[in-house]
Amino acid sequence: IWPVAQAxxxxxxxxxxxxxxxxxxxxxxxxxAGKFALLPGADGELAGVILGLGETPDMWAYGGLSTALPxxxxxxxxxxxxxxxxxxxxxxxxxxxxxxxxxxxxxxxASLCLPDGADGAAVGRVVKGTFLARDLxxxxxxxxxxxxxxxxxxxLAGEAGGQGEVIxxxxxxxxxxxxxxxxxxxxxxxxxxxxxxxxxxxxxKLTLVGKGVCFDSGGLDLKPASGxxxxxxxxxxxxxxxxxxxxxxxxxxxxxxRVLIPAVENAVSGTAYRPGDILDTRKGLTVEVGNTxxxxxxxxxxxxxxxxxxxxALIVDLATLTGAARVALGPDLxxxxxxGDSLSHALLRCARAEADPLWRLPLYDPYAERLKSKVxxxxxxSDGPFAGAVTAALFLKAFVxxxxxxxxxDTYGWNDKDRPGRPAGGEALAIRALYAMIAERFNP
Numbered sequence: 001i002w003p004v005a006q007a008x009x010x011x012x013x014x015x016x017x018x019x020x021x022x023x024x025x026x027x028x029x030x031x032x033a034g035k036f037a038l039l040p041g042a043d044g045e046l047a048g049v050i051l052g053l054g055e056t057p058d059m060w061a062y063g064g065l066s067t068a069l070p071x072x073x074x075x076x077x078x079x080x081x082x083x084x085x086x087x088x089x090x091x092x093x094x095x096x097x098x099x100x101x102x103x104x105x106x107x108x109x110a111s112l113c114l115p116d117g118a119d120g121a122a123v124g125r126v127v128k129g130t131f132l133a134r135d136l137x138x139x140x141x142x143x144x145x146x147x148x149x150x151x152x153x154x155x156l157a158g159e160a161g162g163q164g165e166v167i168x169x170x171x172x173x174x175x176x177x178x179x180x181x182x183x184x185x186x187x188x189x190x191x192x193x194x195x196x197x198x199x200x201x202x203x204x205k206l207t208l209v210g211k212g213v214c215f216d217s218g219g220l221d222l223k224p225a226s227g228x229x230x231x232x233x234x235x236x237x238x239x240x241x242x243x244x245x246x247x248x249x250x251x252x253x254x255x256x257x258r259v260l261i262p263a264v265e266n267a268v269s270g271t272a273y274r275p276g277d278i279l280d281t282r283k284g285l286t287v288e289v290g291n292t293x294x295x296x297x298x299x300x301x302x303x304x305x306x307x308x309x310x311x312x313a314l315i316v317d318l319a320t321l322t323g324a325a326r327v328a329l330g331p332d333l334x335x336x337x338x339x340g341d342s343l344s345h346a347l348l349r350c351a352r353a354e355a356d357p358l359w360r361l362p363l364y365d366p367y368a369e370r371l372k373s374k375v376x377x378x379x380x381x382s383d384g385p386f387a388g389a390v391t392a393a394l395f396l397k398a399f400v401x402x403x404x405x406x407x408x409x410d411t412y413g414w415n416d417k418d419r420p421g422r423p424a425g426g427e428a429l430a431i432r433a434l435y436a437m438i439a440e441r442f443n444p
């Protein structure tokens with residue numbers, strides 16, 4: 001494979017005179033990002049592939065090749081710097097993903113030799129973590145309820161030598177996680193809190209919190225049928241956290257990692273929590289339920305209060321939390337919130353470097369007025385339709401005493417359509433950027 005940027009195409013043609021240049025002229029090839037052409041040899045066999053990188057080289061140019069090229073084993077000709085070589089390997093591998101639990105999804109036909117200069121360990125970490133998250137999100141709620149999600153989390157921890165526990169059902173009340181219990185009690189699959197730790201006890205504390213709503217019917221504020229079609233992905237935050245945790249543990253970063261996942265199903269039954277109910281929380285704040293379909297922030301508030309109790313160096317939560325964030329930024333650009341400016345700058349720098357985009361939205365404190373309740377400390381929804389992602393983040397902020405050391409990621413967790421390296425279905429948005437930032441922060 002010859003990767004060629006648009007500005008270098010004429011030079012490449014000059015270095016490959018004769019049949020290759022003639023052929024590319026005949027098919028009117030242009031080196032746009034991700035476009036490729038097969039180059040025939042004199043014997044009719046495939047001699048090579050020219051791959052367009054476009055005006056600005058992009059790792060995703062390699063993302064569609066594993067499924068588009070003829071069967072075979074390929075290598076990249078020419079020198080790439082370490083970051084570009086690693087990115088090419090990651091994009092190629094991520095494009096080979098298949099979800100084959102319920103049917104034979106086939107295999108990618110083309111494989112790639114690890115490019116010279118690539119960090120093979122980094123490629124492996126990203127692929128394992130991303131595939132884990134994708135598999136979990138793509139599994140329907142019939143086969144991935146709170147119990148199965150908890151089992152997947154503990155299995156991951158066990159593989160790496162971590163230890164954890166799961167607090168189930170009424171034990172949540174006994175151990176003061178009333179908000180998680182309230183959201184999940186209507187399902188015949190008991191709510192639970194997954195809590196596992198890994199790493200040296202005296203290392204800097206990193207705590208990851210993931211929203212694990214395995215299916216969201218909306219509760220008594222029932223979603224329309226169209227609104228439920230993708231709700232198996234409402235545990236996408238938990239899946240992304242597990243993918244990120246997998247990467248942290250595989251790299252043996254010098255941290256004390258803790259993972260907290262409130263795993264529930266937001267169902268409808270006679271025991272369902274209701275609009276107008278007043279819920280207790282682990283922090284002691286009371287919450288009036290303005291809408292049972294804003295359940296994610298309710299389960300997260302108990303987990304965040306628990307996380308904050310240890311005063312970790314960094315808390316990161318990931319959640320498929322609001323449609324408002326998608327309206328503002330679309331499906332491919334997760335919103336993030338923090339009061340830590342240096343933390344934000346580091347994350348944005350890593351997001352650009354990893355081609356894993358994020359966009360900061362403000363924790364605009366005056367909007368906290370919109371969450372006031374006349375009968376409780378907070379309402380779980382604001383008093384109007386505006387700034388829904390901001391007010392959701394402000395709700396969570398009330399449970400984090402040091403918001404400058406806290407990152408909240410409001411993610412979609414899904415690819416609506418196939419793109420190079422990113423097939424339609426569950427997606428672990430933001431975990432490459434987060435991993436790079438964490439590695440830089442704790443392992444400089």
